[in-house]
Amino acid sequence: MNKSSARIRRALSLRFSAAMLLLAIASTVGFVTALSLNQRERHRAEAIAMVSSQRALSQRIALLTSRLDQDREPERLREELHAAIARMRRQHDVLTLGASADVDLTRFLSPIQGLYLQGYLPFDRQVRTFLERAETVSAAEPGSDAWQSAALDRYLVVGMGTDALPQSHALIVQVMQADAEAALTKGRWVDGLLWLSALGLIGAIAIFIFGPMGRRVADSIDNIATAEARARQAARSADAERKAKGAFLHAAGHELKTPLNALIGFADIIRQENVSDKADEALQEMQFASDHLLGLIDAILDAHRAEEGTLTLNEEAFCVAEPLEAASRITEGLCRRKGLGLEACIDVPTTSMVFGDAVRLRQICLNLLDNAVKFTEAGSVGFEASVAETEGVLTLSILVTDTGMGIPAARQSAVFERYAASEDAVARGVGGLGIGLSTTKTLVGLMGGEIALRSEEGAGTEVSVTIPLAKVVPAAPALEAPERDGPIRVLIVDDNAPNRMVAEAMVKIAGGEAVLGCDGVEAVEAANADWFDLILMDISMPRMDGIEATAIIREDGPNMTTPIIAVTAHVAREEVPDLLDQGFDEVIHKPIRKDLIADAMMRWTGPGAAPLRRTA
Amino acid sequence: MIGILLSLLALAAPAGTDLPEEAAAPVPPGPIRVAGSSTVAPFALVVASSADGHAVVSQTGTTAGLAALCAEGQPVAFAGASRQVRPEEVTRCAEGSVATLVELELGLDGIVLVQGEKQRELSLTAHDLYRAVARTVPLGDGNCRLVPNRVRNWRDVRAALPDRPIMVLGPPQGSATREALIELAVRTGARAEPCLAALEREDEPAFLDSLRLRDDGAWVDTGGSDGAAAYALTRMPDAIGIFSFVHALKQEGLETLSFDGVHPTAATVADGRYTLVRRAYLYTTAGQLTRDPRVMRMVGAFRDPALVGPGGVLTAMGLVAGEEAGRARLIDTATGEDTPLRR
Incomplete structure (x- = not known):
């Protein structure tokens, strides 16, 4: 989580909390207001009920009074009358605020005091006079003098208790109900205001709390989208750049290899001539330099392919000992030139045939050995190889040791990183591109193998590699080939004149006879005109390329079944893996060597020439 | 003496x-x-x-x-x-x-109509009063059947009157003021209805029965206390009250209403222009x-x-x-x- 994201999270959390707090406050205010209004109305209802009760009591008193002289149990009636009078007086005291009324009731009783107290003969006075008269009546025994003198009182108690007092109390109730309705209207306004306030609060929260937050999040999303778009654009640019770089490297590699092919070939051929020892030595140095340059070109291209993820392996049958011995031979030269010893022990049967990429295997060994030589100033370089077979799979173990300066522990994990080894090499005063080991690790990985490094500073380095390889099971022996009359006839097709000359010379050295063609058209004409034992076909040529020419040759003519070997300077082996599916029998890569040509001629035209198949 | x-x-x-x-x-x-x-x-x-x-x-x-x-x-x-x-x-x-x-x-x-002094003027006629407070009224449109009075707003009594609920605080049964009001205003107003004028001629007891006052809340008996009734008017602004002229003069916060176009004063009561006397x-x-x-x-x-x-x-x-x-x-x-x- 970066700082910006943490800040946004903090702000969001803070704003969310603030919004929740405000809503909680609003909700509490609403609840308390509603509760308070509810309580108020409950007290108002109590007050109204009390006034209504007065109305009933006055009627009760009137009724009891009218029955006093008629009832058989006047005492019971008088008691009831007393109780009703007492209750009505008590409540009247409360209603006129004469007694200690409940504070909550007082709120509703205060506004109606005018009903009790206003006028020249206030209603309060009427009620009290009524109660006094009722008491006078209740105290008199029917038939007594007091009873007689209370005749008006009885009359008035009955009259007022039946009509005037209930009516006036009803009027008071009506006024209180009008007050209640007004309060209800006010309550609705309060409710409305609360509702509007809540809406306002929610709006304010939305505008002032979540609005800015939303904008911020939207800005962040925009920024992310912009960054993504930039990244995509950059990726597209980088991709285009990488592709351009790749195209350039391919082209450059092809262009460099073509003259290099001629140089190496000619050096090879000239050395076959009888030259002086000095000249031979010079030619050998020239070959070493050329090989080195070739190796560098391949290393650069491989590093680029590894970076692109387009590095792939060839899949062909080969004798596992060959690339190991080749690497050993080359290293031997390197060691000799540097005054180092090479302790090579290749414990691999020369009959062990496997499927895989022999060139890449040699490259792995050479890279490791080259590195060992490079970082070793004195002593020797060791190279051990062995195989172990398990269920048709050969596990090749390679161990490269040196007595060089070693690698500090802190740098050991970085040696397989691209360009890291370069810095290391420069730091230690040796040259190098710094891509060999990383490419090696990639190749080992592609082969399904493992690579490990053990080093001690000042004591040397040990690199071990294990690679599983599918074993080749030889097919049934081919029928015995017819005896041959004369030299092996080879059609060489290449648009580059020096390369044609080199190939021709090598075919001759191997005891063959060459016919030359400079493009596909000439190749087809030649193949239609005569029979050949072997055709070496360049791929990239003007007018008609090697693939098209091969397809035509395979269609008809005397060379329909003649082995055709693709000879290509195409730097990418993976560009031509399907050449085998397009009519070619083998692919060899430039620069061509006399051994390579001789070997191919032997394999495809010799008595042991037979197709190979892979183990399951 | x-x-x-x-x-x-x-x-x-x-x-x-x-x-x-x-x-x-x-x-x-x-x-x-x-x-x-x-x-x-x-x-x-x-x-x-x-x-x-x-x-x-x-x-x-x-x-x-x-x-x-x-x-x-x-x-x-x-x-x-x-x-x-x-x-x-x-x-x-x-x-x-x-x-x-x-x-x-x-x-x-005089018998005067009063209201809270902050209310809009309400100038009533005898017929208005009849239509507002009579318990039953003719069905109308030539139909003389008496039906319960359902009118609740002065505007429904007469279109020129204000939009205001009908509530009349008046004297109760047994009050001479109530009887006088019925006699002088309600009865006069009822006569303005052709149906009831005919009924008065043909069957006076039935006519008098039709002058009974409403008991559905539009008319409220105030009991014997004018002070309480006057105060109630100040608390219920839509209501009007029926008072004797003597009491109306004593009440604060109330104003008298004209009746049949005449405002009640000592002079209009004395010379008979004001008819509720x-x-x-x-x-x-x-x-x-x-x-x-x-x-x-x-x-x-x-x-x-x-x-x-x-x-x-x-x-x-x-x-x-x-x-x-x-x-x-x-x-x-x-x-x-x-x-x-x-x-």
Whole structure:
């Protein structure tokens, strides 16, 4: 989580909390207001009920009074009358605020005091006079003098208790109900205001709390989208750049290899001539330099392919000992030139045939050995190889040791990183591109193998590699080939004149006879005109390329079944893996060597020439 | 003063048969007791206090006051009335051992419509009042069937009236003011309905029955307390009240409404332009008069032009002095015959 994201999270959390707090406050205010209004109305209802009760009591008193002289149990009636009078007086005291009324009731009783107290003969006075008269009546025994003198009182108690007092109390109730309705209207306004306030609060929260937050999040999303778009654009640019770089490297590699092919070939051929020892030595140095340059070109291209993820392996049958011995031979030269010893022990049967990429295997060994030589100033370089077979799979173990300066522990994990080894090499005063080991690790990985490094500073380095390889099971022996009359006839097709000359010379050295063609058209004409034992076909040529020419040759003519070997300077082996599916029998890569040509001629035209198949 | 006494002695003579019996009754102890109309009650208080200083006034309404005057033991000395005593009431007095009633005419009193002073003007006619407060009204459109009055808003009574709920706080049953209002306003208003005018001619009892007031909340009986009713009007601004002119003048925060286009004033009440006017009376019995000197003194006071005449104390209180103010008569309860008294 970066700082910006943490800040946004903090702000969001803070704003969310603030919004929740405000809503909680609003909700509490609403609840308390509603509760308070509810309580108020409950007290108002109590007050109204009390006034209504007065109305009933006055009627009760009137009724009891009218029955006093008629009832058989006047005492019971008088008691009831007393109780009703007492209750009505008590409540009247409360209603006129004469007694200690409940504070909550007082709120509703205060506004109606005018009903009790206003006028020249206030209603309060009427009620009290009524109660006094009722008491006078209740105290008199029917038939007594007091009873007689209370005749008006009885009359008035009955009259007022039946009509005037209930009516006036009803009027008071009506006024209180009008007050209640007004309060209800006010309550609705309060409710409305609360509702509007809540809406306002929610709006304010939305505008002032979540609005800015939303904008911020939207800005962040925009920024992310912009960054993504930039990244995509950059990726597209980088991709285009990488592709351009790749195209350039391919082209450059092809262009460099073509003259290099001629140089190496000619050096090879000239050395076959009888030259002086000095000249031979010079030619050998020239070959070493050329090989080195070739190796560098391949290393650069491989590093680029590894970076692109387009590095792939060839899949062909080969004798596992060959690339190991080749690497050993080359290293031997390197060691000799540097005054180092090479302790090579290749414990691999020369009959062990496997499927895989022999060139890449040699490259792995050479890279490791080259590195060992490079970082070793004195002593020797060791190279051990062995195989172990398990269920048709050969596990090749390679161990490269040196007595060089070693690698500090802190740098050991970085040696397989691209360009890291370069810095290391420069730091230690040796040259190098710094891509060999990383490419090696990639190749080992592609082969399904493992690579490990053990080093001690000042004591040397040990690199071990294990690679599983599918074993080749030889097919049934081919029928015995017819005896041959004369030299092996080879059609060489290449648009580059020096390369044609080199190939021709090598075919001759191997005891063959060459016919030359400079493009596909000439190749087809030649193949239609005569029979050949072997055709070496360049791929990239003007007018008609090697693939098209091969397809035509395979269609008809005397060379329909003649082995055709693709000879290509195409730097990418993976560009031509399907050449085998397009009519070619083998692919060899430039620069061509006399051994390579001789070997191919032997394999495809010799008595042991037979197709190979892979183990399951 | 002597003249009054002589007159009273003179008027006692025709009822001589019952005078000895009534005279034998003891003078009731305590203050002079007055019952009856709330309109007359304040005048009775003033006069009693000026004549004797000890009077208890009970606002029972005219009917109850007259009944109390003739009740057994004659518990009250005076009954205030906002109308004249009715023949059946006279008969009941005869049954209650009262042989002679003494009637004093006090003056004119208006019946006024009032409302809270902050309300919009509401100018009503008799017909408006009828349509608003009658319990039943003709169905309309030529149909004379009486149906319950469902009108709830003055605007539905007459389109020119304001949008305002109908609520009339008026005097209860037994009040002479209520009876006068029905007689003078509701009955007049009902006559404006052709159906009811015809009904009055053909079947008067049915017509009078149609003048009963609503009991569905549009009309509210206020009981006997004008003060409470007046205060209620200030708390219920939509309501209008029915008061006697005398009481209306005393109430604060209220304003009187014009009726049939005439605003109630002492002048319009006196000259008859304002039509809701009735007379106020005071009744006593010949027995009380001869038995209790205080009663005689009060009667004398009520006939004194200085009190009831123009510019008198009672007119200052709101009573309008009519030509007949101070006039008195004796009513023989047995025969119903009356004998005017000289001043």
